[in-house]
Amino acid sequence: MNLTLAAKDGRNQPRDEGRAESPLAVRGLTVSYGEKPAVFSVDATFRAGAMTAIVGPNGAGKSTLLKAALGIVRPLSGKVTCYGKPLAKQRGRIAYVPQRASVDWDFPTRVIDVVLMGLYRQLGLLGRVRAGQMETALACLDRVGMREFADRQIGQLSGGQQQRVFLARALAQGAELYLLDEPFAGVDAATEKAIIAVLKELKAQGKTVVAVHHDLSTVPEYFDRVFLINTTRVAEGTVEEAFTEAHLHEAYGGRLATAQMSVAG
Amino acid sequence: MLLEALTLQLGYNATLVTIGATLLGIAAGATGTFLYVGKRALVSDAISHATLPGVGLAFIAMVLLGGDGRFLPGLLLGSAVSAAIGLLCVSWLSTRTRLAEDAAIGAVLSVFFGLGIVLLTVIQTMSSGRQAGLETFLLGSTAGMLWNDAVIIAAGGALVLALVVLLRRPMTLVAFDAEFAASTGVDVRRTDLAMMGLALAITVVGLKIVGLILIVALLIIPAVAARFWSDRMGRVVGIAGAIGGASGWIGAALSATAPDLPTGPIIVIVAASFFAVSLLCAPGRGVLAAVLRHRRFRARVHVRQGLLALAQEQPIYEGLTLRLMRRAGLIRADGVATEAGRAKAARALLDERRWQLLRADPRHEAAAARYDGLTPLETLLTADQIAELDRALKPEVAT
Secondary structure: HHHHHHHOOOOOOOOOOOOOOOOEEEEEEEEEEOOEEEEEEEEEEEEOOOEEEEOOOOOOOHHHHHHHHOOOOOEEEEEEOOOOOEHHHHHHHHHOOOHHHOOOOOOOOOOHHHHHHHOOHOOOOOOOHHHHHHHHHOOOOOOOOOOOOOOOHHOOOHHHHHHHHHHHHHHHHHOEEEEEEOOOOOOHHHHHHHHHHHHHHHHHHHEEEEEEEEHHHHHHHHHHHHEEEOEEEEEEEEHHHHOOHHHHHHHHHHHHHHHHHHHOO | HHHHHOOOOOOHHHHHHHHHHHHHHHHHHHHHHHHHHOHHHHHHHHHHHHHHHHHHHHHHHHHEEOOOEEOHHHHHHHHHHHHHHHHHHHHHHHHHHOOHHHHHHHHHHHHHHHHHHHHHHHHHHHHHHHOOOOOOOHHHHOOOOOHHHHHHHHHHHHHHHHHHHHHHHHHHHHHHHHHHHHHHOOOHHHHHHHHHHHHHHHHHHHHOOOOOOOEEEEEEEEHHHHOOOOOHHHHHHHHHHHHHHHHHHHHHHHHHOOOOHHHHOOOOOOOOHHHHHHHOOOOOOEEEEHHHHHHHHHHHHHHHHHHHHHHHOOOOOOHHHHHHHHHHHHHOOOOEOOOOHHHHHHHHHHHHHHHHHHHOOOOHHHHHHOOOOOOHHHHHHOOOHHHHHHHHHHHHHHO
């Protein structure tokens, strides 16, 4: 009885609390390119059903944390669990939207083909795309307002449109956990609105969203939880708890513009 | 003569060579597409040059063991092993050292090739090596091709093709977006090595017909040519296979029409002519299509500018604009607007005014992004929306 009370109170909870059910939990994660760690001994437990922003200055290891959590880069040390199990067994429950820069835009692929890539796990090596799956892919394009572009070569789209197609591919994965790397970087205002609407829809369906985010002014509006990082973990919690001036100052040091501070504060 | 060669009526050897070259071309074209879109074309050049020391060592080993040094399966096995070592060297140098991949390719290619040439020279001095003819692996030689050789090429090509079909999805995913591929659980490094392994198999299978120096052409040229014809990966792979197969078939037939014509180089030249045709004539990505598109676009811009000038009664100075407008019957030879010209000019001006209004209105942000100075607004908005714009336009026009 006492234990449950303590957990509810939230003060004396052990560090591991919620790790078993958490969609994504990392412990002691260190990633290094060369001999300077980009992420050092980070613990993070992302809350199910929440929209969490990973926030921090440039080069603070935001994207690296995400990539290491997904096994895209190999960590030096640390453990990642997804819904309490090793990542390898949970791939089908995860969808990922990488940074746009990671792609060759002249690749011979149409918008619809990119979305179908989200179904490759389901299709296996040789399975043919059935009518129902094609419908799923088109419906995903519809949700991001890109259905009419289905037959375009991917390089003919604007940056914002490309980002929406990537989001549609993640939707096609039919996951429970959505990880996005800077989804709003270099996109137009209409796209930003469209993306955030889809993400809020996902949250309303009980899905978990974690996004690397660089625009401090929109954090309170878009997200309900914040993970602040500057190579090491600075703060984690609801926007009210973690997104405070003191924590931001700790994470950004002198690099934070006062204008952003006042909005954040 | 050529017709007989193309229809496989030019004798036993020519028929074997033609069938072998066709199968090799299909498999090479399909495999090469993945190398090309994955920007790994040059790695295959390192692989092919790295086969040579293996050929030499296999020959020496077989002679020392008392066998026939020219036993083809043995030579191919040796070439595969040394090519694999070369491939792993490139992979290791570019991922684990500070060397960039291009430098690693250059280093491995030249060192292995040099070593191979040294070995061939040594073999020349061996008593059993005088007639070895190993140098034919450099550019291929089909003169003495046997039934067994053809079977090896056909079986190898078919196996590679089957593996390409099996691995097409992971290979496409890794080539397009490696990070996303990794996030879905695809092993990027292994997929990459598998792709290079297929290129290696093509190289080894193709040693007899095309030779190690030119095999990279058969891997890459069909893929590059095919890319002009489609924006869909599956189709590009299929077209590349077709171009590769056609090159092998036509090339082998051509070389059979006269004695001493080298098969491999002719196959490559045929492939290159497919590339040249694609480069020039392909719709969409081809050079001619691009030139035509640009000229049409320029003409539309000039006419639109001319019409706007007419409507605002400004003089037109540019010769091209005047010529285009005269040809379209919009102005007379003396530069005065015709009936049709005046009507069109008025419409162009109205359209431009509507656009101006639309672009100033934040509610129409999405439509405003489509402004290019050419597209008539009627094609983007409904009649109701146009009417609404015109209502806002009226007072302006009146003043």
